[in-house]
Amino acid sequence: MDGVRVVEVAQFTYVPAAGAVLADWGADVIKVEHAVTGDAQRGFAYLGPVAAGGSFAPLMEHPNRGKRSIGLALEKPEALEVLYDIVRRSDVFVTNFLPDARARLKLDVEHIRAVNPDIIYVRGTALGVRGPEADRGGYDQPTFWCRAGSAAGISSPDLDGVLGMPGPAYGDSVGGMTIAGGISAALFARERTGEPSVVDVSLLSVGAWANGLAVDLSLVSGKPWLPNGPEHSGGFVRNPLVGIFRTADGRYLNLNMMQPGRYWPDFCKHIDRPELALDERFDTAEKLMDNAVEAAGIIAGEIAGQTFAHWMERFRALEGQWAPVQNSVEVGQDIQLRANGFIAEVIDVDGQVRELVTAPVQFDEAPAQPIRGPQFAEHTQQVLTELGLDEQAILDLRIAGAVA
Template identity: 30%
Template sequence: MSRPATAQDAAPASPAAAPSVALTNLRILDLTRVRAGPTCCRIFADFGADVIKIEAPDGIDPNETMSGARDGYDMLNLHRNKRSLTLNLKRKEGLAVFLKLVETADVVVENYRPDVKTRLGIDYEALKARNPRIILASISGFGQDGPYAKRAGFDQIAQGMGGLMWITGIPGQGPVRAGAAVADSTAGLYAATGILVALRERDVSGLGQWVQTSLLQSQIALCDFQAARYLIEGEVPPQNGNDHPYSTPMGVVETADGFINLAVGGDGQWRDLCTAIQRSDLAHHPDYATQPQRLAHRADVWALLTPIFAADTSASWLERLEAVGVPAGPIYRMDEVFADPQVAHLNVAQSVPHPRRGEVTLVGQPIGLSRTPAAVVAPLADKGADCDAILADVGFDSAEIAALRAEGVI
């Protein structure tokens, strides 16, 4: 049965991007799955590192479908630009192959439960014995040790335990998860940061080290000023809905045909807003002239603004606010995000050809480099597609590779 036609089918194929050369000297062994670890490894792959995605042969891993369909949007977006090697690490022959790969690698990234790598024989001490320069990056749910170390970690659990769900949502409605996997994605970004620090330090010492982060730590760090608010002031941050915790008016306002974000961050911007709404009498009103006064009278501020903004369209308000320098912006659904001219200008969406789905468009790296930018050049490889080439790279001959395949090791 053929797949339904999409808008991409009618579009001309995009010219092939040139691979990035920023990190071509690095080899990364990617043992990760789901999201946090793949997010980390994707950064290195997009900047030109040789990232080898290592996964179990079919039928070995009972949870191999956890990440979704291989040709699905999530897998395609997370695992582009990587080579694929199947390897059964539960077999001694598979472990031997992996350790031989470690001898040629710079970084190993894993997000097993903390005890799994020791049981498999691929903990940091074992890897360091084979290659003292190796960097092991471990991403867990709750840390490599401690009372919760062996618990399974998932993004929503970390959002709850890290405080995010009680500072998100409308007051009184109960805890609310963020609409994206923020703990997973942040853990991946922190892991990549740790790896880059360890690589730079290795230039000095000549030695690798063990980089560790967790979903829980990363979620708490992402809460940032809200976490500091409690630690320093002893205040437990409440849910504020769409309002900023202390700036007013900063939040969502309804217009005649939708909603916009309004962001008045200072007293000068408040006066500019009063000009835009043709209410100069409010600019120096004793209840609203300063930020503390507006915060104290937040409900009154919104009560004044709500009927004013409801009388005109979003597009009109955005034009009027921009004219006087008041920060504001549209609130997009995802289709509108990618239709925005600034998003198109930033080249956030990048396309590659796929052997079964045709041209697929993925989310590019949000980092610009003037000489060695990231590039999306290849879709997720078929499982095990690069076994022969990868093993030949580290000295296996064709007969040895055939034997490993016959024995179910690869």
């Protein structure tokens, strides 16, 4: 994305996360924040900096790494003219502002295209741009997770309630990656045809796509997809080598060998029960599937007899597919993520070495090299100077309250 300029009028994580991905890929992303209040997410305290008195806040760094920040009070005509000047020099305009705010601030498609007819215009919405609820906002927990079916699909029927997302900004991050892909396709199309696109991505559509196979099956059957309850947690009804199994120390492993007949003999060796491969109940794929519940019970008993660390070591040479159930600390230290450069070092504003998860796409086997996110309005002077404004013009804008 070297040479691509993106102007982002957005806040929180959904949509700004797309800018972070593009910045990881080399784009020049200019983040427009309100000249007084900044991105509203800067005021969130519940995830805070990594250390008392520190300035490295993952809540801001994750969706804003690699960007430049300019503070503009877009309700003022002078600030809007500055934004339009940036737009004239940009390839992509991206926003998550609601329709009434876009219209009031003159940020809608017709306003931006009047300034730059060739710009790709991107809207990240909660519920789409058409329909009776198009003007409503939303966040990933209610829209991506709950409304699009993931919450119901993961919550066991015997659970008194539903499970929340596995981590903060979960749907926002998936949505941001989706928007970045849409922007890439639009840039490619413009290069081929000369025509700029209007790109729309909603949290609801991303959530429905993430849950798409379950929805597709329900469209055929007319029945909701039900999560696997406790009775299936140690092996599917027809495949004992698919399921979640508990270890002696209360940790969990996921087996996911979709061809049980192929992997059964090797698996039996790795749990020190090679005789099971010759057992007349399990010695063919058909018998193994017919007696899957019984086989799963044996597997569960064996895995429950040893610790998580034991199986992590024992299963390293296992031919079939499996994975440990890891928490977020363990994911951050995952040997494969690190070997492939998906956990990267960044230097924060205080000169401290920090780490961030990078965008999940690499080009030519080169890991991304993200830089820290901007402080509020940190690059205002720099961007205004690039636009050709002299010191007096910048001072006039500040006196007018148009820029930070």
